[in-house]
Amino acid sequence: MTREEKAKYVDDLAADLAGNNVIYLTDTAELTVEVVNKLRRKAFNANVKMRVVKNTLLNKAMDKVEDKDFSELKDVLKGATSIMFSEVGNVPAKLIKDFRKNSDKPILKGAWIDEGVYIGDDQVKVLADMKSKEEVLGEIITLLQSPAKNVVSGLKGAGGKLAGILKTLEERA
Numbered sequence: 001m002t003r004e005e006k007a008k009y010v011d012d013l014a015a016d017l018a019g020n021n022v023i024y025l026t027d028t029a030e031l032t033v034e035v036v037n038k039l040r041r042k043a044f045n046a047n048v049k050m051r052v053v054k055n056t057l058l059n060k061a062m063d064k065v066e067d068k069d070f071s072e073l074k075d076v077l078k079g080a081t082s083i084m085f086s087e088v089g090n091v092p093a094k095l096i097k098d099f100r101k102n103s104d105k106p107i108l109k110g111a112w113i114d115e116g117v118y119i120g121d122d123q124v125k126v127l128a129d130m131k132s133k134e135e136v137l138g139e140i141i142t143l144l145q146s147p148a149k150n151v152v153s154g155l156k157g158a159g160g161k162l163a164g165i166l167k168t169l170e171e172r173a
Contacts, residue, residue, distance in 0.1 A: 006057065009057055010057050010060045010061045011064070013057065013058060014061040014062075014064035014065050015081075016049075016085060017061055017062060017065045017068065017070070018065045018067065018068065020085040020086075020087075021089075021113065021114050022085065022086040022087065022088065022089050022092065022112075022113050022114070023083065023084070023085060023111065023112040023113075024061075024083070024084040024085075024092040024096075024110075024111045025073060025082075025083055025084075025106065025108075025109040025110045025111070026081070026083075026084060026096065026105075026106035026108055027075075027079055027081065027082070027084045027105060027106060027107040027109055028080060028105055028106045028111060029105070031105055031106075031107070035103060036098075039099055039106065042098075042099060043084065043092075045093075046083050046094075047087065047088075047091070048091055048092050048095060049084065049085040049086070050083070050084045051082065051083055052081070052083075053083050054081075055077040055078065055079075055081055055114065058077060058081060058083065059074060060078055062074060065082050068112070068115075070112065072117045072119065073109075073110045073112060073117060073119075075119075076119060077109075081109065084104065088134070088143070089113045089114065089130060089132055089133070090127055090128055090129075090130045090131070092127075093111070093123075093125075093127035093128035093130075094128045096108060096124055096128075097124055097125070097128045108120070108121045108123060108124050108127075109121075110129060111123065113127070113136050116160070119153045
């Protein structure tokens with residue numbers, strides 16, 4: 001790889017790092033080409049972008065990103081590294097957890113999710129069980145809609161009479 005190609009590669013990688021809020025660093029060393037291709041296929045189907053990176057180039061790309069602090073993740077840049085980008089925080093962890101039912105790898109080195117840093121393979125279960133933003137928002141909306149639905153059903157059930165409304169409100173209080 002020429003110096004110009006390396007510079008372009010680092011710039012592209014820095015753009016990916018800057019443009020994503022969910023970044024997983026994994027170890028896929030010693031996996032056969034066939035197994036890595038299966039992992040890539042599953043990642044693609046889960047809308048996760050995956051690529052193998054050189055640690056020195058990833059380190060340089062991390063330095064180029066100004067608005068994110070990747071200093072804690074730099075310590076895990078040893079050995080073979082694959083990087084996963086996703087729009088949903090728990091999807092790569094679920095992918096890793098599911099894939100490891102038939103394989104020992106990939107091993108999670110670290111993850112950067114919305115300013116939070118998770119180091120070590122023991123974090124896979126925590127990250128996989130973590131709810132996505134969409135799931136949390138859905139639960140909040142459901143909780144907010146519930147009282148309104150109760151009032152409406154109380155109004156209908158009591159035939160619209162003031163006594164029925166008061167009784168319903170009294171039972172809810």
